[in-house]
Amino acid sequence: MALEHAILVSLLEKPGSGYELARRFERSIGYFWTATHQQIYRVLKRMESEGLLAVREMSQQSRPDKKEYSVVGPGRTALSQWLHEPIQPESIRHxxxxxxxxxxxxxxxxxxxxxxxxxxxxxxxxxxxxxxxxxxxxxxxxxxxxxxxxxxxxxxxxxxxxxxxxxxxxxxxxxxxxxxxxxxxxxx
Amino acid sequence: MALEHAILVSLLEKPGSGYELARRFERSIGYFWTATHQQIYRVLKRMESEGLLAVREMSQQSRPDKKEYSVVGPGRTALSQWLHEPIQPESIRHxxxxxxxxxxxxxxxxxxxxxxxxxxxxxxxxxxxxxxxxxxxxxxxxxxxxxxxxxxxxxxxxxxxxxxxxxxxxxxxxxxxxxxxxxxxxxx
DNA sequence: TCCTTCTATGCAACTCGTTGCATAGCCAAG
DNA sequence: CTTGGCTATGCAACGAGTTGCATAGAAGGA
The missing domain is CATH 1.10.287 (Helix Hairpins)
Known part of the structure; x- marks a missing residue:
């Protein structure tokens, strides 16, 4: 579940909405991990229900409302734990x-x-x-x-x-x- | 469905069983496309039922029987058609x-x-x-x-x-x- | 004899990822 | 005023890929 961890990293770098994360996955983070907005929204919802993230409803002017996600304690712990686990070296898919x-x-x-x-x-x-x-x-x-x-x-x-x-x-x-x-x- | 095409290429290079394909996916072909034996057996079965491959039951001495697959006409056509279609450049997952x-x-x-x-x-x-x-x-x-x-x-x-x-x-x-x-x- | 290893095939359940579609507010251009 | 584009979120269905388990014959070593 590397998407989950990529989201944790990105939200630790800067909190944001699902839409904003989708934008970031088209540049910066997306250089080495891709995800569509559907995937991101789904995972954000799950992570929030698991207590890894907090949501804040933001009403905006001249734009639809958004939900801003940020990492809370257990999310940070989960990331730290993952960093200590070995992962298997990449297998290319070319x-x-x-x-x-x-x-x-x-x-x-x-x-x-x-x-x-x-x-x-x-x-x-x-x-x-x-x-x-x-x-x-x-x-x-x-x-x-x-x-x-x-x-x-x-x-x-x-x-x-x-x-x-x-x-x-x-x-x-x-x-x-x-x-x-x-x-x-x-x-x- | 690149696995399908990787299998076509590998079987055109040399016919073989699901087990043998799994071995090849650990070396040669596997350098740029990975697959587990379960995936391979499943796809082989589907491709055979679609008429892309032919099977031949081979009884062996001092080994379990195997099914040798080879590419038939429609399989070759399918590969050729795929070669003419554009694919989207790789997105890295690192x-x-x-x-x-x-x-x-x-x-x-x-x-x-x-x-x-x-x-x-x-x-x-x-x-x-x-x-x-x-x-x-x-x-x-x-x-x-x-x-x-x-x-x-x-x-x-x-x-x-x-x-x-x-x-x-x-x-x-x-x-x-x-x-x-x-x-x-x-x-x- | 029993245990392990290698060849050989397969099912079931699950997770991950993609595609298509839908909704909705707001803005700017034609 | 309608159309298209951007922000913003989401569902449903499907396809791809992983993990765990099961079976079975034969070889070889402890």
């Missing part, structure tokens, strides 16, 4: 890699467009991460010195940057391979 | 990254052991991939020249190697950060 191996049983050139599209997405993500890094950690407007929380956010972001860079380089390798095979065996 | 950000709300040093353990696992995987690369693609015993299928398997394996290398380097960065923060704020 659908594109399945496709690439599958291309051996069709024409490799059909994948070129698809791989180029993926490359573009990763390239955009990299630019986005780098802009965030400059804004929050390495630029002139960044806090100095960084506190522990910021240092940890930064090292996670560096992981995202390293991942995107590696992926882009690999996709270039894939493209070169696909193009080579397409030349050798032109489309029927 | 539980360890959630933990690292969560460490800001506990003591960062509690994660050092955990991160070291993960580093070891990735380091072992890298060694395993590199041994496979030498055996199948770059060593003296490798086929020359490689056919299209082997070229594609190789480029996927290179992706796995790049991923593990990148991850190990990042985990070293994480460890350095955690150690720095632990020194600055020694355990209570």
């Amino acid at each position: 659908e594109l890699a399945v496709k690439i191996r599958g291309a051996a049983f069709d024409n490799p050139s059909v994948l070129i467009r698809e791989v180029e599209r993926h490359r573009q997405v990763h390239s955009d993500r990299l630019a986005h991460y780098q802009a965030g890094e400059l804004r929050d950690f390495t630029g002139p407007a960044a806090a100095t010195p960084l506190d522990a929380g910021q240092e940890l956010q930064h090292v996670v972001l560096r992981g995202g940057i390293a991942y995107e860079r590696m992926t882009i380089a690999w996709l270039d390798d894939v493209l070169a391979t696909l193009r080579r095979l397409s030349t050798a065996h032109p489309p029927a | 539980e360890l990254a959630v933990k690292i950000r969560g460490a800001a709300f506990d003591n960062p040093s509690v994660l050092i052991r955990e991160v070291e353990r993960h580093r070891q696992v990735h380091s072992d995987r890298l060694a395993h991939y590199q041994a496979g690369e030498l055996r199948d693609f770059t060593g003296p015993a490798a086929a020359t020249p490689l056919d299209a299928g082997q070229e594609l398997q190789h480029v996927v394996l290179r992706g796995g190697i790049a991923y593990e290398r990148m991850t190990i380097a990042w985990l070293d960065d994480v460890l350095a950060t955690l150690r720095r923060l632990s020194t600055a704020h020694p355990p209570a």
Whole structure:
């Protein structure tokens, strides 16, 4: 149940509503954990009923009311306990890699467009991460010195940057391979 | 339904039983797509009933009987069709990254052991991939020249190697950060 | 002989995650 | 004034994935 823990972390960093959490899962937290709003609302409700979170109804002007969630004692304890438990190292799920191996049983050139599209997405993500890094950690407007929380956010972001860079380089390798095979065996 | 397609690819590469597929999902295919035997048996049964696969009962000596599955016409068509459809670029799910950000709300040093353990696992995987690369693609015993299928398997394996290398380097960065923060704020 | 390990298949129950749909207030543009 | 977009929350149904358990033949060691 890592979603639960991701929510605890995000709400400890800053309390917010389900909607706001869904936004955060599209950026920051979402770089390494994704969730849809439906999932988030469901889990928030459960966590609140389990006493991990507190809710506060907020009436807003010029916007619908919202429910602001924040972490209470037992939630913090649950997070701390989870931090002490081992988790099993990630198992990758890379659908594109399945496709690439599958291309051996069709024409490799059909994948070129698809791989180029993926490359573009990763390239955009990299630019986005780098802009965030400059804004929050390495630029002139960044806090100095960084506190522990910021240092940890930064090292996670560096992981995202390293991942995107590696992926882009690999996709270039894939493209070169696909193009080579397409030349050798032109489309029927 | 990428599991279905991963199974098609694996069975096209070589027909086999559910048990054998489960083994393959622990190595080769499993480098980028994981599945348990229960999942595999369930999906194989469904795919067979949908006419994508053919089964052959094989009685074996000194072993229980097995059912050997192989891809038939409609299965191949289904794979080919899937290759032409776009898929959405991967969203990472990195539980360890959630933990690292969560460490800001506990003591960062509690994660050092955990991160070291993960580093070891990735380091072992890298060694395993590199041994496979030498055996199948770059060593003296490798086929020359490689056919299209082997070229594609190789480029996927290179992706796995790049991923593990990148991850190990990042985990070293994480460890350095955690150690720095632990020194600055020694355990209570 | 008994215990464990490996091959081989499967059910049942559950949790996690996705997709489609619905509601509702407010704002701005056409 | 209607349409579309953004904030905000939620239900229902389904599909994907995990966990625990069960069965069973054969091999090999204590």
